[in-house]
Amino acid sequence: MRTSFKYAHLSNSVLLGALVGLLAPSLAQAATLSVGAGKQYKTVKEAVAAAKSGDVIEIDPGEYVDDISSIKTGDLTIRGVGDSRPHLRATVPPPNKKGIFVVEAGVGPVTVENIEFSGSKISQGDGNNGAGIRAQGTDLTVRNCYFHDNQNGILAGDGAMTVEYSEFAFNGEAGYEHNIYIGTAPKFVFRGNYSHHVKSGHAVKSRALENHIVYNRLMEEADGNGSALIDLPQGGLSYVIGNLIQKGPKAENKNRIIFYKGEGGTNPDLRLFVSHNTFVNDGSPNAVFVDAPAGTEVHVLNNLFVGPGTPIKTGDPNAMVVDLGNLKLDDAGLVDRSGYDYRLLDGAPGIDAGEALDAALIPDSQYLHPSQTESRPVVGAPDVGAYEFGVDEGTTGETSTGTDSTGDDSTGDDSTGGDPTGEPGTSSEGPTTDGPTTGGPTTNDPTTDGATSDGETTAAPSTEGSIGTTDATGGASDTDPGTDTDTGSAGDDDGGCGCRNDAGGGPGALLTVLAVLGFTARRRRR
Known part of the structure; x- marks a missing residue:
């Protein structure tokens, strides 16, 4: 006898409607909290304190002085809106002894967009490590922001971290602070950013287990006095692809540009892939472009090395070193070397x-100044360096600017840190100014001490670097003094930020149920 199951053939639309109905109460709780003159909240910290999971905080343009926030709610988006970034400016040491924004332990995901952070500094006794954002939570995305004149731009711990289409400038102080510092995160994605003029420290420093540093402009320029441009002291599976990397004539550490596995603990995966970058050394002839004291595999591929120095240096005789397709030139045919426009001239x-x-090592994007990316064209054989000469007529003409007016924080990460397509060959990059940049349009995000081994000397190790849990007074209770041996990197700390927790209700739960039922989401190119 045949048995009929009348509910077995419900349409997908009926099931979807039923699921949305079941989840409606949790979805309905999400709210938009407005901050600004005449708005619901006058200060950012008031809105942050009132926010609930799923909420969006929108901040009007203006200056918010000593407006310090402790973020204790996950699934939260905080963004600047309007025709300019709201400026969160600290004029006194943050009372929490950490930063202007502090994402507390266990909190995430949190997305921060289109905000300017400056002036965060604390005393030497409290650590000398005030930050624009102190990330101690589980998952943080920062997009289209500007960090300047803090002791650290971002100081993060052991949580997942994505930073894109943002600018970091003039952060640092005594060599122990950096434009951005990431602890032992599971994954760090740094894409489409402009990090420059760090004071004594590093443009980018990360102890993450996996690093994707792609399509950025990392420079000291004419008067910057930084250390390494990229420091990965504990190694990790690391992809450095499609970046513009320049060592300046006034750098305090003249001898290292990329420094891989130089000190500290050792991450389990010691593979480094450096492909299609344009390196320019305007400083010491003793500079090493890629310095890897330890590593199981060091792949250096299709890079353009311009100026004096040693392209590759390794300290492990057993390391597999792949040196393929690289060019070292004094005159590389750049559009404007002195103006930092590293596109290629005809010929x-x-x-x-x-x-x-x-395929994982081929860039699909290239940096577009300021703090954007565009599609890298495919024209004949691949060009060496961060730019492809010519125009691929099949591209769509889009650029990625990183600001998302809808709150979508998908990043589209893959092993290359790939970005959406855009029109190639139209960058007008040239001399820059030290002031803030806008990061492009504000809508439509299509994506998501002591003696050194170089013989240089630095100040004695400091007491900076407490990035541990928050004690009853809001200070930090744990300290990792660090063991950096190169200029400007001793005394760093670890702790604080972890991986995304997708448990719970809300939109994430709906997508999970739909996936089980066989629904698929299609990403549409805009």
Whole structure:
């Protein structure tokens, strides 16, 4: 006898409607909290204190002086709106002894967009490590923000971290602070950013287990006095792809540009992939472009090394070193080397000179100043360096600017840190100013001490670096003094930020149920 199951053939639309009805109470709780003159909240900290999971805080343009917030609610988006970034400016040491925004332990995901942070400094006795954002939570995305004149731009712990389309400038103080510092995170994505003029420290420093540093402009320029441009002291599976990396003539550490596994603990995966970057050394002839004292595999591929120095230096005789398709030149045929425009001129030696690489190491984007990316065209054989000469007529003409007016924080990460497509070959990058940049339009995000081994000396180690849990007074209770041996990197700390927790209700739960039922989401190119 045949048995009929009348509910077995409900349409997807009926099931979807039923599921939305079941989840409606949790979805309905989400709210938009407005901050500004004449708005619901006058200060950011008031809105942050009132926010609930799923809420969006929108901040009007203006200056918010000593408006310090402790973020204790996950699934939260905080964004600037309007025609300019709201400026959160600290004029006194943050009372929490940490930063202007502090994402507390166990909190996430949190997304911060289109906000300017400056002036965060605390005393040497409290650590000398005031930050624009102190990230101690589980998952933080920062997009289209500007961090300047803090002791640290971002100081993060052991949580997942994505930073894109943002600017970092003039952060640092005594060499123990950096434009951005990431602890032992599971994954760090740094894409489409402009990090420059760090004071004594590093443009980018990360102890993460996995690093994707892609399509950025990392520079000291004419008067910056930084240390390494990229410091990955504990190694990790690391992809450094499609970046513009410049060592300046006034750098305090003249000898290292990328420094891999130089000190501290050792991450389990010691593979480094450096492909399609344009390096320019305007400083010491003793500089090493890629310095890897330890590593199981060091792949240096299709990079353009401009100026004096040693392209690759390794300290482990057993390391597998792949040196393929790189060019070292004094005159690389750049559009404007002194103006930091590293696109290729017609006839440049790097055109069509690259080797065919694994797909994971081929850049699909290139940096567009300021703090944007555009699609990298495919024109003949690959060009060496961060830019492809010519125009791929099949591209869509879009650029990625990183601000999302809808609150979507998907990043589209893959092993190359790939970005959406855009029109290639139209960058007008040239001399820059030290002032803030806007990061492009504010809508439509299409994506998501002592002696050193160099013989230099730095100040004695400091007591900076407490990035542990918050005690009853709001200070930090744990300290990791660090063991950095190169200029400007001793005394760093670890702790604080972890991986995304997708448990619970809300939109994430709805998507999970739909996935089980066989629904698929299609990403549409806009």
